[in-house]
Amino acid sequence: MAVSATSVAPLLAKVVSSGRIEPSKSKFLAPSSISSISCQSTLISSRFHRRKPFVIQASVSISDPQVRTGPDDLVASILSKVTGSDGGVLLTEGKHKEVAELAQELQKYCVNEPVKCPLIFGDWDVVYCSVPTSPGGGYRSAVGRIFFKTKEMIQGVEAPDTIRNKVSFSALGFLDGQVSLTGKLKALDDKWIKVVFEPPELKVGGLEFRYGGESEVQLQITYIDDKIRLGKGSRGSLFVFQRRV
Numbered sequence: 001m002a003v004s005a006t007s008v009a010p011l012l013a014k015v016v017s018s019g020r021i022e023p024s025k026s027k028f029l030a031p032s033s034i035s036s037i038s039c040q041s042t043l044i045s046s047r048f049h050r051r052k053p054f055v056i057q058a059s060v061s062i063s064d065p066q067v068r069t070g071p072d073d074l075v076a077s078i079l080s081k082v083t084g085s086d087g088g089v090l091l092t093e094g095k096h097k098e099v100a101e102l103a104q105e106l107q108k109y110c111v112n113e114p115v116k117c118p119l120i121f122g123d124w125d126v127v128y129c130s131v132p133t134s135p136g137g138g139y140r141s142a143v144g145r146i147f148f149k150t151k152e153m154i155q156g157v158e159a160p161d162t163i164r165n166k167v168s169f170s171a172l173g174f175l176d177g178q179v180s181l182t183g184k185l186k187a188l189d190d191k192w193i194k195v196v197f198e199p200p201e202l203k204v205g206g207l208e209f210r211y212g213g214e215s216e217v218q219l220q221i222t223y224i225d226d227k228i229r230l231g232k233g234s235r236g237s238l239f240v241f242q243r244r245v
Contacts (some may be wrong), residue, residue, distance in 0.1 A: 074106040075106065149173070
C-alpha cells in the first residue's frame with residue numbers, strides 16, 4: 001500500500017514532539033592520540049644457533065600529550081577519532097574521553113578573540129558532539145533515530161550575524177526531509193556568543209511547516225582554524241565542526 005507524504009507528516013511531527021529540537025541542546029555553534037614507535041627489526045645471530053636469526057619487534061604506545069608537536073597533530077587526531085562516528089553516536093565512553101582530552105589540549109592554541117576571527121564564516125559539517133543527541137534534538141534521540149536516518153548535519157555562519165543549522169534525513173526509509181533553524185548571533189565577549197533562533201522549519205516530502213517557538217543558546221568558541229572549529233555549550237557539550245570544501 002502506498003504511503004503519501006501527506007499521511008506521514010502528522011506522524012513525523014508526533015514522533016518528534018516529545019523530543020523537540022531545543023537549540024540549547026542542538027546548537028551546532030575532541031584517549032589522547034596514540035603515537036606508535038615501531039622499533040626496526042633487529043636480527044641477532046646466536047653463537048649457539050648459527051644461521052638461525054630471530055626478530056625482535058616492539059611497539060610503544062605513548063599517551064602523553066607533550067609528545068605531539070603542535071595543533072596540526074591534534075587536529076588530525078581529533079578528526080581521525082570522530083570521522084564516521086555518526087556525530088559521536090558510535091563512540092564508546094572511552095573514545096569520548098579521548099576526544100575531550102585532545103580538545104582540551106588543542107584549545108591552548110586558540111587565537112585571541114576567536115569571536116572576531118573571520119575564519120568563523122563559512123559552511124561547517126557537524127562531525128561530533130559529546131552528547132550525540134544534541135544536534136537535531138528529537139530527530140537524533142534513540143527513538144528518533146529509528147524513524148530518521150541522518151544524512152548530514154551542517155551549520156552555516158554568514159556575515160555579519162546569521163547562523164543556519166540544518167539536519168537532513170531520510171524518514172521511514174523512503175521520504176527525504178530536513179529540519180532547519182535560522183538565528184542571529186551576538187558576541188558576549190571575545191569567546192562567547194549568544195544565538196537567538198527562530199522556530200524550527202520542517203520539510204518532508206512535499207510538505208513544509210514551522211512548529212514550536214523561538215529559542216536561545218550561548219556557546220564558547222574554544223578553537224578555530226581553516227580546518228576545524230571547536231565549540232562548547234553552556235551545559236558543557238563539546239562540538240567539533242569541520243569546514244566543508
